[in-house]
Amino acid sequence: MSVTIKDIAKLANVSHTTVSRALNDSPFIKEKTKKRILEIANQLNYVPNYNAKSLVLNKSYNIGVFFSTISRGTSPNFFHEIIDGVNSAIDKKYNLVIKGMDDCKSLNYVSKDRFDGIILVSQSESDNIFIYDIIGKDIPIVVLNRKIEIDNVINILSSEKEGAYEATDYLIKNGHKDIAIIEGKENFKSSVFRREGYINALINNKIKINNEYMVRGEYDIESGFKAMQKLLELKKIPTAVFCSNDDMAVGAIRAIQKHGLRVPDDISLVGFDDSAFCDYVSPALTTVRKPSRKIASVGCEKLLGIIEEPDKTINEKLYISTKLIIRDSVKKII
DSSP states (O other), X not given: OOOOHHHHHHHHTSOHHHHHHHHTTOTTSOHHHHHHHHHHXXXXXXXXXXXXXXXHHTOOOEEEEEESOSSSSOOHHHHHHHHHHHXXXXXXXXXXXXXXXXXXSOGGGOOTTTOSEEEEEXXXXXXXXXXXXXXXTTOOEEEESSOOOXXXXXXXXXXHHHHHHHHHHHHHHTTOOSEEEEEOSTTOHHHHHHHHHHHHHHHHTTOOOOGGGEEEOOSSHHHHHHXXXXXXXXXXXXXXXXXSSHHHHHHHHHHHHHTTOOTTTTOEEEEEEOXXXXXXXXXXOEEEEOOHHHHHHHHHHHHHHHHXXXXXXXXXXXXXXXXXXXXXXXXXXX
């Protein structure tokens, strides 16, 4: 049978209210008494009953991690890094509930008695309906991954456009002018920003934009394979391709190999995200490191701060920088 607060109170010869305050680090308990209670609790291997505690404090001890979508457009590596980042920062007393918004049939599912806070990994402006609903329900929320223009919300994201610019500029500095892009999922803000970074790099280096070199993908391996096949069917095949994520770059490598060509000898590739496999594909993939795990861990820390201090004014936008990671998939042609 598990140890209760009443058991500790009996051994410490104090009231169960005093024990409860000591365990919650109340300043109204003498340090000597608090120390003695904590020592007894440790000796008895006391574990708090959060189900009972939640009824008293009107808390669920659930944190919701919501994605715009999980099944369509969220790569497995990105999903894993986000969850890993949140899990590394979350207080052990909280449970994680992970959902894709496209799997929620009604906004009524998200309520204050079900969630103490929400981390939204946002990809699209259509998510704003969800954000406003959460704000209206007075549930603490932190939005990751997409820049939003909504007041009183903490927003944490990476410099997507700058990262894509740096990747494309690196290809140009290595002598490439016929540079294609395999874009991400349509209507995802990350796709828009990465496309803009690619275009800006071409414009600033006075390279003509070729619409044939701009092919849509879906952020998965298969779409990268199919997009690269389209580029290989062109009369003038690009010498380099910027892939809007690493999964599509893997698909592109396979398509190039099936066509009898090699990376980087015939076509150079750069990816985006710096997924765990980038060091292990052949050739090792040059890519832009998006600090997804850090974005998620910082977001979780910020959310816990809001939950603990609900009256604190919130309006913060944090950018975490990307970084170009140079490996073996780009050939210098000058």
